[in-house]
Amino acid sequence: MSSAPASPSKKRRRVKSDVEEPSTTTVVTTATATAQISTHHHSSREKRRRVKSNLEEPSSTTTAVTTATALETPAAASTETPTAQISTHHHTSREEKLQAISKLLRHWRWTFGDLCLAWLQRGSGKRQALKKKKSRDLILALLKDEVFFKMFEEVEELHGTLIDLVIRLLRAELDDLQRKTVLFGSFNKEMNFTDLDIEKSRDSVQQHAPLLFQLVEGLSQQSRLRGNPRNRHTGRIILIASIFSLGRARNTANCFARLLGIHLQDLGVKRSVLSLLHGFGIIDGYKTINRQRAGLAEPSNEDSDNGSISARADVGDGGDEDKEPDQDDV
DNA sequence: GATGTAAGGGCACACGGTTC
DNA sequence: GAACCGTGTGCCCTTACATC
Numbered sequence: 415m416s417s418a419p420a421s422p423s424k425k426r427r428r429v430k431s432d433v434e435e436p437s438t439t440t441v442v443t444t445a446t447a448t449a450q451i452s453t454h455h456h457s458s459r460e461k462r463r464r465v466k467s468n469l470e471e472p473s474s475t476t477t478a479v480t481t482a483t484a485l486e487t488p489a490a491a492s493t494e495t496p497t498a499q500i501s502t503h504h505h506t507s508r509e510e511k512l513q514a515i516s517k518l519l520r521h522w523r524w525t526f527g528d529l530c531l532a533w534l535q536r537g538s539g540k541r542q543a544l545k546k547k548k549s550r551d552l553i554l555a556l557l558k559d560e561v562f563f564k565m566f567e568e569v570e571e572l573h574g575t576l577i578d579l580v581i582r583l584l585r586a587e588l589d590d591l592q593r594k595t596v597l598f599g600s601f602n603k604e605m606n607f608t609d610l611d612i613e614k615s616r617d618s619v620q621q622h623a624p625l626l627f628q629l630v631e632g633l634s635q636q637s638r639l640r641g642n643p644r645n646r647h648t649g650r651i652i653l654i655a656s657i658f659s660l661g662r663a664r665n666t667a668n669c670f671a672r673l674l675g676i677h678l679q680d681l682g683v684k685r686s687v688l689s690l691l692h693g694f695g696i697i698d699g700y701k702t703i704n705r706q707r708a709g710l711a712e713p714s715n716e717d718s719d720n721g722s723i724s725a726r727a728d729v730g731d732g733g734d735e736d737k738e739p740d741q742d743d744v
Numbered sequence: 745g746a747t748g749t750a751a752g753g754g755c756a757c758a759c760g761g762t763t764c
Numbered sequence: 765g766a767a768c769c770g771t772g773t774g775c776c777c778t779t780a781c782a783t784c
Contacts, residue, residue, distance in 0.1 A: 665781055
């Protein structure tokens with residue numbers, strides 16, 4: 415095997431040494447593999463299929479041979495192709511590399527999307543992890559580009575897909591919040607609304623639902639910032655998280671809503687107001703609150719007999735849920 | 745998917761305060 | 765004092781949810 419042409423791996427190493435940037439190396443390798451295709455006038459789909467099949471077998475010697483042959487095809491050899499330009503110039507600037515790649519794409523009648531697709535497909539098959547990494551790098555790089563970012567605003571087809579993604583992430587966060595915090599879980603009759611620590615609850619939302627937190631903070635940011643905002647409405651995120659949670663799981667994520675409802679009724683808020691707030695999804699229904707209060711009246715006597723247990727207002731991690739109520743948490 | 749439970753909705757009735 | 769209005773409560777049925 416020593417007389418065989420340079421193996422693909424050696425060839426890749428050599429190309430890499432010629433072109434310093436890894437991404438450009440990939441382009442050159444891809445470009446080399448596709449040079450032969452452009453000479454055979456296949457359809458675009460066929461081209462990509464063949465490119466993919468070539469790229470998926472980087473270790474086969476045939477690939478190396480055909481690649482080398484491709485560079486010697488009449489079409490490629492007739493004029494100096496952009497491929498040759500890249501591989502023969504040892505020290506090219508970034509701009510020159512981009513121009514050479516641009517020439518290549520025009521030469522093959524490829525779009526930038528075709529190039530990206532071929533680049534991503536190099537990681538398919540046995541190398542899904544690589545493909546994921548490439549996809550992530552590509553998306554992150556594109557999102558940093560202002561023009562591309564603006565495209566997200568303009569292309570309506572993208573909005574629904576992005577919203578679906580955000581909803582999935584937010585629902586997962588709400589699920590996390592429900593499982594790992596007391597305040598956003600099922601109602602705990604040992605808790606009292608007046609003992610809630612708003613700041614601590616807010617931190618808890620930030621910890622377990624960072625995307626929701628970021629979303630609410632971003633959307634509710636003052637339209638005209640003048641120095642430090644005077645009123646930060648720290649409880650806003652708690653109420654919004656509670657509304658979402660109650661909508662998701664009214665039986666098992668109703669703690670805050672019910673505490674608030676009971677508290678408002680204790681303050682003398684009338685049925686019509688409670689019903690109105692219930693209509694907005696802020697608190698439980700009037701009847702539910704009444705039932706709960708009736709239920710609370712009986713056990714509260716038992717509690718007083720057993721020694722008063724202070725209300726739990728900690729909304730910390732789920733690990734705290736098993737511990738005995740601690741007054742320090744209030 | 746079946747099942748038990750809790751919550752919600754609709755309705756009716758009683759009670760108290762206000763208005764005419 | 766009658767009529768009206770708002771509130772509180774109870775009953776029954778349906779629906780939604782959690783659990784197995």
